[in-house]
Amino acid sequence: MMRRLRVIYDRQTFLPGWPGIFVNPFYLARSNLRDVLTELAPHMSGRLLDVGCGSKPYRSLFDVDEYVGLDIDNEASRKRRVADHYYDGSGFPFSDAHFDVVLCNQVLEHVFNPDDFLREVSRVLRPGGLLLLSVPFVWDEHEQPFDYARYSSFGLRSLLEKQGFHILQHHKLGADASTLFQLANAYLFKVSQGWSRPYRLLLTATVMAFINIMGIVAGKILPGNPDLYLDHVVLAEKMP
Secondary structure (H helix, E strand, O other): OHHHHHHHHHHOOOOOOOOHHHHOOOHHHHHHHHHHHHHHHHHOOOEEEEEOOOOOOOHHHOOOOEEEEEEEOOHHHHHHOOOOEEEOOOOOOOOOOOEEEEEEEOOHHHOOOHHHHHHHHHHHEEEEEEEEEEEEOOOOOOOOOOOOOOOOHHHHHHHHHHOOEEEEEEEEEOOOOHHHHHHHHHHHHHHOOOOOHHHHHHHHHHHHHHHHHHHHHHHHHOOOOOOOOOEEEEEEEEOO
């Protein structure tokens, strides 16, 4: 069992299912994100482009004709050997209006020129096509030094509308007391990075698991706060 936990922790797969309570420092955030994507995925069809696909963690949710992964061209993404195509950080290697759906998870905060990036997303998406976008609102800096922005709901709407998108749905994930508990676990995860592996596993399976459980309870019994939340999930349509 300990070996399994070690593999899960080291690869940072961060399972969102209930076992993740005991092995996933980001359980509260990941489970919320997976729940919303699971709800929205059945509405996607045709050709789908996963921009910044990483390890394609949500591939199984989408029943589409074609699922194409695109990632930045660097040593880490090449080593994963998961992406189907790579790009240089500027233009996407696809023709205009090639896709019916674009999926973009937790990528926009790492883009220094968001207008240029969203213009490329719009270019490869057919008129009437869908953009499913998630992006952080309240999080610590991560993947430094390539962490450039956080977006309020108003800023995100402005960016999307400027590039010809109409927002159909906007979900604020963790808009309740669970956000405070997730931030506590994010803090513990970050400060324990220099610890030995056994101590980190023990911390995750005990203290962090307890915080996960308390976050679930607090999120259900305490009042929500729509102005303080972890992540945005936006479903938008490219206007004709």
